[in-house]
Amino acid sequence: MTSQSRGDGLDWPKLFATRAERMKASEIRELLKLLDQPDVISFAGGIPDPALFPAQAFSDALAQSLTGDQAGQALQYSVSEGYLPLRQWIAARMGSLGVKCTADNIVITTGSQQALDFLGKLFLSPGDTALVGWPTYLGALQAFNAYEPRYDRLNPMGNRLPADFKAQAEAAGGRVKFAYLSGDFANPTGETVTREARERVLDLAEALDIPVIEDAAYQSLRYEGEEVPPILALDLMRHGGDIEKTRTLYCGSFSKTLAPGLRVGWVCGATPVIGKLVLTKQAADLHSSTLNQMAIHKVASADFAGQVARIKQAYQSRRDTMLKALDAHMPDGVSWTHPDGGMFVWITLPEKFDGADLLAECLKSERVAFVPGKAFFADGSGANTIRLSFSRMAEKDIAEGIARLGRVVKRKAG
Amino acid sequence: MTSQSRGDGLDWPKLFATRAERMKASEIRELLKLLDQPDVISFAGGIPDPALFPAQAFSDALAQSLTGDQAGQALQYSVSEGYLPLRQWIAARMGSLGVKCTADNIVITTGSQQALDFLGKLFLSPGDTALVGWPTYLGALQAFNAYEPRYDRLNPMGNRLPADFKAQAEAAGGRVKFAYLSGDFANPTGETVTREARERVLDLAEALDIPVIEDAAYQSLRYEGEEVPPILALDLMRHGGDIEKTRTLYCGSFSKTLAPGLRVGWVCGATPVIGKLVLTKQAADLHSSTLNQMAIHKVASADFAGQVARIKQAYQSRRDTMLKALDAHMPDGVSWTHPDGGMFVWITLPEKFDGADLLAECLKSERVAFVPGKAFFADGSGANTIRLSFSRMAEKDIAEGIARLGRVVKRKAG
Numbered sequence: 001m002t003s004q005s006r007g008d009g010l011d012w013p014k015l016f017a018t019r020a021e022r023m024k025a026s027e028i029r030e031l032l033k034l035l036d037q038p039d040v041i042s043f044a045g046g047i048p049d050p051a052l053f054p055a056q057a058f059s060d061a062l063a064q065s066l067t068g069d070q071a072g073q074a075l076q077y078s079v080s081e082g083y084l085p086l087r088q089w090i091a092a093r094m095g096s097l098g099v100k101c102t103a104d105n106i107v108i109t110t111g112s113q114q115a116l117d118f119l120g121k122l123f124l125s126p127g128d129t130a131l132v133g134w135p136t137y138l139g140a141l142q143a144f145n146a147y148e149p150r151y152d153r154l155n156p157m158g159n160r161l162p163a164d165f166k167a168q169a170e171a172a173g174g175r176v177k178f179a180y181l182s183g184d185f186a187n188p189t190g191e192t193v194t195r196e197a198r199e200r201v202l203d204l205a206e207a208l209d210i211p212v213i214e215d216a217a218y219q220s221l222r223y224e225g226e227e228v229p230p231i232l233a234l235d236l237m238r239h240g241g242d243i244e245k246t247r248t249l250y251c252g253s254f255s256k257t258l259a260p261g262l263r264v265g266w267v268c269g270a271t272p273v274i275g276k277l278v279l280t281k282q283a284a285d286l287h288s289s290t291l292n293q294m295a296i297h298k299v300a301s302a303d304f305a306g307q308v309a310r311i312k313q314a315y316q317s318r319r320d321t322m323l324k325a326l327d328a329h330m331p332d333g334v335s336w337t338h339p340d341g342g343m344f345v346w347i348t349l350p351e352k353f354d355g356a357d358l359l360a361e362c363l364k365s366e367r368v369a370f371v372p373g374k375a376f377f378a379d380g381s382g383a384n385t386i387r388l389s390f391s392r393m394a395e396k397d398i399a400e401g402i403a404r405l406g407r408v409v410k411r412k413a414g
Numbered sequence: 415m416t417s418q419s420r421g422d423g424l425d426w427p428k429l430f431a432t433r434a435e436r437m438k439a440s441e442i443r444e445l446l447k448l449l450d451q452p453d454v455i456s457f458a459g460g461i462p463d464p465a466l467f468p469a470q471a472f473s474d475a476l477a478q479s480l481t482g483d484q485a486g487q488a489l490q491y492s493v494s495e496g497y498l499p500l501r502q503w504i505a506a507r508m509g510s511l512g513v514k515c516t517a518d519n520i521v522i523t524t525g526s527q528q529a530l531d532f533l534g535k536l537f538l539s540p541g542d543t544a545l546v547g548w549p550t551y552l553g554a555l556q557a558f559n560a561y562e563p564r565y566d567r568l569n570p571m572g573n574r575l576p577a578d579f580k581a582q583a584e585a586a587g588g589r590v591k592f593a594y595l596s597g598d599f600a601n602p603t604g605e606t607v608t609r610e611a612r613e614r615v616l617d618l619a620e621a622l623d624i625p626v627i628e629d630a631a632y633q634s635l636r637y638e639g640e641e642v643p644p645i646l647a648l649d650l651m652r653h654g655g656d657i658e659k660t661r662t663l664y665c666g667s668f669s670k671t672l673a674p675g676l677r678v679g680w681v682c683g684a685t686p687v688i689g690k691l692v693l694t695k696q697a698a699d700l701h702s703s704t705l706n707q708m709a710i711h712k713v714a715s716a717d718f719a720g721q722v723a724r725i726k727q728a729y730q731s732r733r734d735t736m737l738k739a740l741d742a743h744m745p746d747g748v749s750w751t752h753p754d755g756g757m758f759v760w761i762t763l764p765e766k767f768d769g770a771d772l773l774a775e776c777l778k779s780e781r782v783a784f785v786p787g788k789a790f791f792a793d794g795s796g797a798n799t800i801r802l803s804f805s806r807m808a809e810k811d812i813a814e815g816i817a818r819l820g821r822v823v824k825r826k827a828g
Contacts, residue, residue, distance in 0.1 A: 008491065009700055011693075050486030058489065058705075059480040066473040072464030075472065075673035077422065110524060114699040121560060142697040146535060259489035261704035279425075283556040285528040286423055289703050290675035291472075 008045035009113075009139050015375055016356050023360070034363040041401035042369040043388035046187055046343055050392075052311050053259045054299055061298035065291055074291040080282040081274075082108025082266070083293035089300055090252070094268050097219075098233030099250065101243045105268050107277045110288045112217050112253040112265035116143040118280045119178070119213055119249060122273075124149045128174035131165070131204075135346075135376030135385070137187045137215060140180055151378035154179050154204075156197035162207035176208050182215035183231060184222065185342025188376045188387040192340055198231045202238065205247055211273070212248040217265075220257050220308050222341040223316035232268065244270050254296055256343070257308050262292040315343065318390040321398045329406025331413050343391035346373070350413060353384040358408065366404035422459035423527075423553050429789055430770050437774070448777040455815035456783040457802035460601055460757055464806075466725050467673045468713055475712035479705055488705040494696040495688075496522025496680070497707035503714055504666070508682050511633075512647030513664065515657045519682050521691045524702045526631050526667040526679035530557040532694045533592070533627050533663060536687075538563045542588035545579070545618075549760075549790030549799070551601045551629060554594055565792035568593050568618075570611035576621035590622050596629035597645060598636065599756025602790045602801040606754055612645045616652065619661055625687070626662040631679075634671050634722050636755040637730035646682065658684050668710055670757070671722050676706040729757065735809040736802065736816060743820025745827050757805035760787070764827060767798040772822065780818035 012035065016028045023031075034040065065074040081087065087103035094101050109115040116139065124130065124147035131154035132140065141151075150172045152165060169176045179201055183193040193201075205212045214231040229237075232248040239245035246269065253265035267277055281287065299307075322345055326336055336347045349358070355372030362368045373385025390398055426449065430442045437445075448454065479488040495501065501517035508515050523529040530553065538544060538561035545568035546554065555565075564586045566579060583590045593615055597607040607615075619626045628645045643651075646662040653659035660683065667679035681691055695701065713721075736759055740750055750761045763772070769786030776782045787799025804812055 009696065011696075047491050050490050053485065053489040055480050055485035055489060059477055059485075062476045062480070063473055066469050066476070071467065071469035071473075073675075075467040075469060075675040076464050077461050077669075077674045110699040110702075113697075117698045139697075139700070146694070146697055255491075260491045261487075261489040263699065263701070263703045280560070282423065282425075283527075283553075283560055284531045284698075285524040285677065286553070287677070288524070289677045289706055292703055292706065 008047060010044065010371060015372055016360070023356070027360075031360055031363055034367075035369055037367065040363065040367045040369055041393070041397050041404065043390070043393075043401060044369045044371050045392065046389050047392050048256060048260060048311070049314065052314060054303075054307050057299045057302065058259065058295055061295040062291065064298060065294040070294070074294050076290065078287045078290040078293075080287045081278045082106070082288065083290060083297060086293045086297040086300075087266075089297055090266050090268070093304075094250070098229050099236060099243065099268060100241055101268060104271050105243055105274055107267050107274050107281060108288050108293060109265045109267060109281070110263045110285065111255055111260065112215065112251040113139055113143065115251040115265055115267045116140050116213070116215070117146070118277050118284070119251075119267075120144040120147045120149075121280060122276055123177040123211070125174065127172060129165070129169035129172065129176045131176060131179040132378055133181055133186070134379060135188055135373060135382055136180065136378065137182055138376050140215065141378060144180075149177070150174065152176070153379070154181060154201070156181075156193060156200045156204075162204055165204075165208060176210055178211045178213050179205055180213040180215065182217065183219070183228065184216065185218045185339050185344070186215075187218070187342070188344055188371070188373065189346040190337045190339030190342050190344040191346070192225075192228060195228050195234070198228065198234055201231065202235055202248075210247070214248050214250045216250055217253045218256055218342040219252070221312060221315065221343070223312055223319060225340040246270055249273060254300070257304070257311065258296060258299055262289070262296060264288060264292055264296045315391055318393065318395055318398055319345070321395040322388065322390040322402060325399045325402035329403050331406070331410045333413060334409060343389050345388045345390065347386050347388060349384045349386065349409065351384055353412065355383060355386045358386065358412065361412065362405060362408050366408050368401045368404040368408075370405070422461060424458065424785060429786055430774070437770075441774075445774055445777055448781075449783055451781065454777065454781045454783055455807070455811050455818065457804070457807075457815060458783045458785050459806065460803050461806050462670060462674060462725070463728065466728060468717075468721050471713045471716065472673065472676075472709055475709040476705065478712060479708040484708070488708050490704065492701045492704040492707075494701045495692045496520070496702065497704060497711060500707045500711040500714075501680075503711055504680050504682070507718075508664070512643050513650060513657065513682060514655055515682060518685050519657055519688055521681050521688050521695060522702050522707060523679045523681060523695070524677040524699065525669055525674065526629065526665040527553055527557065529665040529679055529681045530554050530594075530627070530629070531560070532691050532698070533665075533681075534558040534561045534563075535694060536690055537591040537625070539588065541586060543579070543583035543586065543590045545590060545593040546792055547595055547600070548793060549602055549787060549796055550594065550792065551596055552790050554629065555790075555792055558594075563591070564588065566590070567793070568595060568615070570595075570607060570614045570618075576618055579618075579622060590624055592625045592627050593619055594627040594629065596631065597633070597642065598630065599632045599753045599758070600629075601632070601756070602758055602785070602787065603760040604751045604753030604756050604758040605760070606639075606642060609642050609648070612642065612648055615645065616649055616662075624661070628662050628664045630664055631667045632670055632756040633666070635726060635729060635757070637726055637733060639754040660684055663687060668714070671718070671725065672710060672713055676703070676710060678702060678706055678710045729805055732804040732807065732809055732812055733759070735812045736804040739813045739816035743817050745820070745824045747827060748823060757803050759802045759804065761800045761802065763798045763800070763823065765798055767826065769797060769800045772800065772826065775826065776819060776822050780822050782815045782818040782822075784819070
């Protein structure tokens with residue numbers, strides 16, 4: 001079991017097996033052992049730095065939630081839509097992002113991963129088409145795959161006509177059911193979707209009469225540049241500020257701001273869809289942990305802005321270190337993204353490279369790890385891409401790790 | 415939203431609408447308002463008494479989990495299969511029930527409700543057949559319904575041949591995919607499946623080559639009579655104690671013993687199915703709250719037996735009070751179950767009664783509530799049944815509530 005799930009949401013044996021020439025099981029086992037070595041510098045995972053968790057604030061909030069009258073509520077069954085004061089706090093937060101709404105527009109989920117699972121369950125039948133980026137968040141593909149969709153490429157600035165998406169979906173025996181994208185510092189690329197591109201996605205969604213699933217997991221972690229309004233906010237502007245007329249389902253999370261271990265996320269959208277998600281939630285697991293929702297509410301109410309500021313300061317500096325090291329150590333022919341926020345830098349290597357192959361080489365000869373990019377592509381392309389995360393590491397390790405990676409890339413390129 | 419999910423897992427408007435002559439929306443709204451009145455004595459829900467939650471033990475365990483090195487782990491992403499020390503504790507507990515297994519045979523779920531959702535997802539395609547009791551746990555039907563099965567009746571002591579189940583399933587365009595049952599003090603009837611009947615279920619499952627889903631949510635709450643081995647334990651006996659050869663998937667929960675609000679349950683079974691459930695979990699919500707798993711582990715390790723003993727003492731006494739009151743107040747022609755444990759008594763009224771109708775009358779004239787039984791039947795029968803829970807109430811309220819119910823039943827019977 002442990003090889004399937006290392007707490008980073010990645011199926012490592014499968015990642016290795018994406019290598020052009022499939023690796024033998026014995027070779028994969030050896031590589032998995034190397035991944036666990038303490039001298040490996042790992043840019044894999046996509047995991048917050050635990051040193052930045054507000055542990056004391058959570059400890060106090062939990063103790064308070066288990067004192068007096070609140071204890072019975074904190075430990076008891078609760079409503080499927082989630083803890084009302086938390087939904088109210090989230091509604092106010094959404095308001096500050098340009099999304100005027102009430103608690104009735106919010107359903108609490110077990111992290112935003114569960115939101116993706118529920119939306120897949122709600123919208124997809126086998127053979128239906130989901131529009132996703134090439135690449136896109138691997139966990140979204142994993143969630144949607146359970147409902148056996150076909151994928152088509154969402155490329156906001158491309159020129160394909162809505163009728164073409166529709167015709168291809170129908171030829172494949174289904175219909176286009178939604179467009180999924182992450183707008184801010186997306187996993188895996190770190191890139192941000194421009195306002196113009198967001199409007200284009202809404203145009204396409206309107207033409208196809210489909211919902212937009214906006215994955216906003218990293219939205220709060222901007223280190224530079226100007227905020228781009230959430231797609232849901234742009235959708236509201238098209239409808240006189242009436243959320244009931246919108247088609248965008250905003251999936252938020254406290255995993256990257258407060259802590260992932262409590263598993264609290266949400267969906268914000270028009271009440272008919274939220275109502276269906278509440279019934280889906282009831283059938284799927286009744287509700288998310290009451291206690292955790294109460295603790296998240298207390299910690300967020302007390303100092304959300306301060307906590308986010310502390311994280312941003314640390315991660316921004318790590319991003320800068322990584323970008324500087326890439327400049328210093330990567331040979332010509334290698335390019336990478338310059339994210340304005342989030343946790344990831346995405347590297348495109350010369351065509352002849354295979355990410356899984358490179359990872360094997362890097363682990364063996366230089367003790368450095370990352371995620372091969374191919375798994376993030378629904379069409380199986382992207383073999384020459386890799387994902388690096390800078391969120392969890394000391395800056396000296398980032399600099400050293402990129403130097404090691406650069407040595408292997410230079411050797412293989414030369 | 416609030417009318418959909420009151421924290422009791424029941425869709426009340428739908429329950430009312432099961433009435434033979436459908437109620438008007440306005441009438442249902444009036445009834446829902448009555449349900450919330452403080453003078454109503456409610457035998458509805460199926461909810462533990464919060465006064466019995468080990469709140470202080472949880473508070474201490476959570477504080478400990480957020481101290482020093484543990485804090486980073488408690489608040490971080492974790493593996494999808496669940497927190498290893500908790501899985502080890504559960505494996506030992508399963509051993510004490512006659513199920514020899516290791517942590518590799520356990521996956522942690524967000525309550526046992528999530529286990530039912532995942533097993534439905536894993537096994538059912540639209541049109542497939544699920545075998546369930548008439549009646550059965552409503553939440554199981556809600557979880558399975560998402561995968562659009564057909565239901566057939568599981569009646570362990572009945573005489574139908576396996577070939578008949580198979581032929582009917584195939585005629586309906588699918589296959590029989592599993593048998594689902596709750597063996598101990600089942601929701602909604604409170605009845606226990608005898609050892610002989612459990613063996614018959616295994617015989618049927620072997621003949622059809624299907625898994626058995628054993629819902630053991632109430633298993634620890636026995637107040638009298640002899641323990642019946644879990645179906646999984648009987649399955650092991652058939653296979654020389656080798657869990658890898660069994661077909662039973664045991665769904666356990668801490669909701670009825672420690673606290674439901676933390677949402678921690680598990681599935682125990684052969685590793686190939688557990689491995690698939692781990693991948694399902696990863697795609698669905700990555701993992702259950704790490705912190706909650708650590709807290710449950712600490713509280714269970716410290717005094718599981720003591721906590722269960724305290725609950726049993728309180729609930730047994732409430733059950734006795736309810737059975738005595740039913741003897742005193744119910745007219746001839748009304749029968750009810752005599753559960754050896756759990757939280758429920760199931761009442762069968764004369765044929766002419768309609769549970770939803772009776773509930774409307776009881777709320778209006780006597781301020782007493784319960785759950786109409788029809789919703790627990792996959793075939794829409796059972797209109798003359800009702801479910802009463804005795805777990806959350808003071809004994810004087812139980813006695814008074816049954817007296818009120820008796821008055822209405824007598825009036826309508828006469």
